[in-house]
Amino acid sequence: EAGVTQSPTHLIKTRGQQATLRCSPISGHTSVYWYQQALGLGLQFLLWYDEGEERNRGNFPPRFSGRQFPNYSSELNVNALELEDSALYLCASLRSGSSYNEQFFGPGTRLTVL
Amino acid sequence: AQSVTQLGSHVSVSEGALVLLRCNYSSSVPPYLFWYVQYPNQGLQLLLKYTTGATLVKGINGFEAEFKKSETSFHLTKPSAHMSDAAEYFCAVSDLRAAGNKLTFGGGTRVLVKP
Numbered sequence: 001e002a003g004v005t006q007s008p009t010h011l012i013k014t015r016g017q018q019a020t021l022r023c024s025p026i027s028g029h030t031s032v033y034w035y036q037q038a039l040g041l042g043l044q045f046l047l048w049y050d051e052g053e054e055r056n057r058g059n060f061p062p063r064f065s066g067r068q069f070p071n072y073s074s075e076l077n078v079n080a081l082e083l084e085d086s087a088l089y090l091c092a093s094l095r096s097g098s099s100y101n102e103q104f105f106g107p108g109t110r111l112t113v114l
Numbered sequence: 115a116q117s118v119t120q121l122g123s124h125v126s127v128s129e130g131a132l133v134l135l136r137c138n139y140s141s142s143v144p145p146y147l148f149w150y151v152q153y154p155n156q157g158l159q160l161l162l163k164y165t166t167g168a169t170l171v172k173g174i175n176g177f178e179a180e181f182k183k184s185e186t187s188f189h190l191t192k193p194s195a196h197m198s199d200a201a202e203y204f205c206a207v208s209d210l211r212a213a214g215n216k217l218t219f220g221g222g223t224r225v226l227v228k229p
Contacts, residue, residue, distance in 0.1 A: 004157075033216065043204060043219040056216060090157055094215055103217060105150075105157040 002027065004093050004106035012112045013081050021076040021109045025093030032074040033094070033103060034066065038087035046089075049074055050096060081113045116141045116207050120220035128228050133192040135223050137179075137205030140186065147188040148206045148217070149179055158204065164188065175199070200227045 005024045013019050025032050034046040045058040049068035057064075063079040072093075078085055088110050092103035121136040139145055146165050150158040162173025169181040175198075179190045188205060205220040 031215070035217075042221045043206075043217075045216045045218070048216055058216075092158075092217075102148075102160060102163060103215065105159070107157045 004091055004104050006089075006091050006106040006109050008109060009107070010110050010112070012114065014114050015081055015083060017081050019078045019081060019085075019111055021078075021089050021091075021111070022073065023076070023091030023093075023106060024073045025091075026095075026104055028095055029093035029104070030072050030096045031094040032068055032072065033092040034074070034076050035090045035092065036060075036087045037090060037108070038084070041087075043090070047076065078111070083113050086111060086113045116145070116209060116218045118205050118207050118218055118220035120203075120205050120223050122223055123221060124224050124226065126226045126228060127195045129197055130194050133177075133190075133195045133199060133225065135190040135203050135205075135225070137188045137190065137220055138186055139188060139205070139207045141207055141209060143209055145207045145209060147179075147181060148208070149173065149177070149188075149190050150204045150206060151175075152202045152204065152222075154201075161190070161203075195225075195227050197227050197229065200225055 007022045031050040033048050037043045048056040052068050066076040068074045088108045090108045091106045094103050117140040119138045148163045149161040152158050161177050162171045164171050164181045172178045177192045202222050202224045204222045206217040208217050
């Protein structure tokens with residue numbers, strides 16, 4: 001069974017640009033979570049998508065947005081990039097109705113903002 | 115709101131020695147608790163989890179953790195460290211009822227294993 005995949009592996013942008021990160025969940029998983037791992041700030045919850053809808057978001061500005069497609073893959077968009085957006089962005093998936101809450105993580109996309 | 119505190123951002127152990135990583139949590143409801151490991155330039159891998167039932171939980175790679183409600187703790191141990199255990203370890207809590215499974219992580223503990 002294929003795991004969670006993310007693309008691209010690395011992304012380099014300049015301030016003010018937009019970044020798009022992609023995530024494909026494990027087959028059969030309908031929930032996708034996004035987390036930011038920034039140096040010095042630890043792992044922080046960004047967004048949760050389930051069945052195509054945004055269900056919850058963390059304490060991030062509106063320029064962080066995303067969507068979930070009918071095949072349950074997801075896209076994270078970061079507009080008007082700032083230097084502090086440089087981080088590893090992790091995607092995780094979960095099978096809805098799972099009684100054990102286990103999220104499976106992808107390898108991450110490392111975003112560097114210059 | 116939930117929170118997780120990991121004591122010690124860095125831990126150094128000798129190969130063959132006990133590994134003990136401390137985690138304390140705050141939650142208004144019975145939590146689900148997790149330990150994840152992150153190797154350099156990789157995502158997170160689940161080591162073990164506590165949901166209900168037996169409070170001593172065994173995970174992969176010889177790790178185990180004990181849920182102690184009275185101490186609000188979920189410390190991770192391994193009797194004998196191996197060089198391959200060098201990584202960063204994250205304790206996390208989630209509450210299905212409150213926030214739809216989102217994980218709240220501790221700050222992480224980086225483990226260095228000395229030969």
